[in-house]
Amino acid sequence: MGKTISLVNQKGGVGKTTTVINLGASLAYYEQKCLIVDMDPQANATSGLGLSNIYPSVYDILVKEANPREVIRSTDTENLKIMASDISLVGAEVELVQTKGRETQLKRKIMSLKSDYDFILIDAPPSLGLLTVNTLVASDSVLIPIQAEFYAMEGLGKLLHTIRSIQRELNSRLTIEGVLLTMYDTRLNLSHEVTEEVRKYFGEKVYNVIIPRNVKLAEAPSYGKHIFAYDNRSRGALTYKELAKEVMERNGKT
Amino acid sequence: MGKTISLVNQKGGVGKTTTVINLGASLAYYEQKCLIVDMDPQANATSGLGLSNIYPSVYDILVKEANPREVIRSTDTENLKIMASDISLVGAEVELVQTKGRETQLKRKIMSLKSDYDFILIDAPPSLGLLTVNTLVASDSVLIPIQAEFYAMEGLGKLLHTIRSIQRELNSRLTIEGVLLTMYDTRLNLSHEVTEEVRKYFGEKVYNVIIPRNVKLAEAPSYGKHIFAYDNRSRGALTYKELAKEVMERNGKT
Numbered sequence: 120m121g122k123t124i125s126l127v128n129q130k131g132g133v134g135k136t137t138t139v140i141n142l143g144a145s146l147a148y149y150e151q152k153c154l155i156v157d158m159d160p161q162a163n164a165t166s167g168l169g170l171s172n173i174y175p176s177v178y179d180i181l182v183k184e185a186n187p188r189e190v191i192r193s194t195d196t197e198n199l200k201i202m203a204s205d206i207s208l209v210g211a212e213v214e215l216v217q218t219k220g221r222e223t224q225l226k227r228k229i230m231s232l233k234s235d236y237d238f239i240l241i242d243a244p245p246s247l248g249l250l251t252v253n254t255l256v257a258s259d260s261v262l263i264p265i266q267a268e269f270y271a272m273e274g275l276g277k278l279l280h281t282i283r284s285i286q287r288e289l290n291s292r293l294t295i296e297g298v299l300l301t302m303y304d305t306r307l308n309l310s311h312e313v314t315e316e317v318r319k320y321f322g323e324k325v326y327n328v329i330i331p332r333n334v335k336l337a338e339a340p341s342y343g344k345h346i347f348a349y350d351n352r353s354r355g356a357l358t359y360k361e362l363a364k365e366v367m368e369r370n371g372k373t
Numbered sequence: 374m375g376k377t378i379s380l381v382n383q384k385g386g387v388g389k390t391t392t393v394i395n396l397g398a399s400l401a402y403y404e405q406k407c408l409i410v411d412m413d414p415q416a417n418a419t420s421g422l423g424l425s426n427i428y429p430s431v432y433d434i435l436v437k438e439a440n441p442r443e444v445i446r447s448t449d450t451e452n453l454k455i456m457a458s459d460i461s462l463v464g465a466e467v468e469l470v471q472t473k474g475r476e477t478q479l480k481r482k483i484m485s486l487k488s489d490y491d492f493i494l495i496d497a498p499p500s501l502g503l504l505t506v507n508t509l510v511a512s513d514s515v516l517i518p519i520q521a522e523f524y525a526m527e528g529l530g531k532l533l534h535t536i537r538s539i540q541r542e543l544n545s546r547l548t549i550e551g552v553l554l555t556m557y558d559t560r561l562n563l564s565h566e567v568t569e570e571v572r573k574y575f576g577e578k579v580y581n582v583i584i585p586r587n588v589k590l591a592e593a594p595s596y597g598k599h600i601f602a603y604d605n606r607s608r609g610a611l612t613y614k615e616l617a618k619e620v621m622e623r624n625g626k627t
């Protein structure tokens with residue numbers, strides 16, 4: 120049975136999409152069947168893997184009753200598929216508000232896919248609105264990327280509050296998969312201080328692997344490639360491989 | 374009459390809040406009366422200026438009919454005030470959907486304030502939802518911060534599309550105030566390439582001033598201070614002073 124992990128943090132630009140793409144690709148290289156679901160209207164996970172002109176997309180599953188299997192696309196990487204997104208997803212937030220069972224739309228649509236994959240990774244937009252609520256309700260666990268900076272820490276209280284209320288009312292089995300420090304710069308005190316703080320707050324949940332700031336990770340999406348296809352020897356590639364190993368270990372997959 | 378400028382870009386983490394705070398503070402030092410309106414439920418502009426436990430907040434103006442003047446707070450900086458936000462603003466997106474005139478709530482509430490200030494700067498959340506639509510409808514112009522990276526460029530088409538439809542249907546006088554390159558790293562080709570691209574796309578609208586990546590800008594909010602109170606000699610402080618001068622020149626204020 121596939122494990123559904125969502126990448127959530129309402130703070131913008133903390134590495135949600137970069138982690139979905141490169142953790143997904145790395146798990147695929149370790150022979151794990153992986154599906155990425157792009158729940159962000161910005162569709163960065165979609166374009167970061169080189170896909171465009173998407174129809175049907177995640178929007179059509181949530182609002183138009185399209186068949187989920189029709190929206191799954193292959194990527195250049197074996198074992199890695201994606202349910203792509205596009206800007207029409209902006210409309211889903213407003214259209215879903217009037218729908219009965221608006222929080223459980225995504226969950227109902229992807230339940231039948233779980234047995235086809237080892238991991239389903241969902242990329243959420245930078246907000247705590249209805250698309251993110253759908254993502255949390257559809258997930259077994261949530262992986263929280265945190266940029267080692269002040270604002271990223273600030274929002275954690277609100278994020279945990281949202282996760283707890285989802286656990287209470289809509290998805291009692293939701294757990295925290297892990298907390299990942301991203302864009303870490305060894306030269307900055309700030310990175311070090313925030314890391315100490317995060318380990319105090321989350322303890323064991325914090326991954327041993329820390330993703331460094333590495334320009335290759337920022338360059339790769341402009342070529343529509345994940346880091347392993349763009350520069351397999353970069354520090355970015357090596358640390359995302361380490362992360363995949365740690366995620367697999369924590370899930371008894373090695 | 375105060376000019377209302379909103380900081381909008383649905384891409385997360387591109388420097389919207391950092392620009393609102395530091396451009397606002399710098400304009401205040403140049404004797405411009407400045408009001409910051411925090412329209413982001415993350416309330417980063419509010420906490421970045423050292424404020425907390427906010428009641429009443431922007432939420433109370435939009436949804437509860439509170440008097441806008443009661444929500445304006447002073448900061449440690451003369452000529453700089455803020456209309457603070459808190460997490461309750463997340464609820465406004467859903468609550469406003471059912472309201473008549475839902476797109477013009479903010480505009481109606483702050484119109485009476487324009488004559489008290491030289492500049493009103495509005496910080497928007499990283500989305501194109503109802504809070505951002507309210508922000509664009511209430512504004513004379515929009516300042517677009519762009520991080521010199523791939524995903525930040527990707528979203529520009531959608532942002533311009535949204536601005537054009539607001540101009541057509543809700544606010545015909547909305548213009549582009551300017552386009553600001555942020556977190557520029559001189560050592561990266563990526564920064565240079567994106568900058569060329571942005572200048573080709575936006576021409577004159579791109580500010581001559583480019584904000585460099587500077588750790589002092591990331592440290593300052595953890596002390597609840599803008600850059601001039603935290604480290605007035607840093608490159609971050611100098612470039613935001615330059616930016617304020619350029620914004621004033623473009624608005625005939627020098």
Ligand SMILES: Nc1ncnc2c1ncn2[C@@H]1O[C@H](COP(=O)(O)OP(=O)(O)OP(=O)(O)O)[C@@H](O)[C@H]1O
Nearest residue numbers: 131132133134135136137245331332333337385522
């Ligand atoms: N470790 C890293 N080193 C350098 N750049 C990075 C790293 N991780 C991500 N980036 C870059 O930083 C920017 C933000 O990352 P990304 O888009 O993955 O964040 P996000 O949380 O998905 O953003 P949003 O909130 O807008 O969805 C992107 O331009 C990305 O390429």
Ligand SMILES: Nc1ncnc2c1ncn2[C@@H]1O[C@H](COP(=O)(O)OP(=O)(O)OP(=O)(O)O)[C@@H](O)[C@H]1O
Nearest residue numbers: 131268385386387388389390391499585586587591
């Ligand atoms: N020029 C800079 N140099 C270094 N760090 C910066 C700079 N500008 C902003 N930052 C840091 O980068 C992060 C993102 O900036 P900021 O929060 O201002 O972006 P934003 O667009 O407002 O994000 P959001 O989309 O979440 O509202 C913050 O941690 C901030 O402190």
Ligand SMILES: [Mg+2]
Nearest residue numbers: 135136159163
């Ligand atoms: Mg993203």
Ligand SMILES: [Mg+2]
Nearest residue numbers: 389390413417
């Ligand atoms: Mg912000």
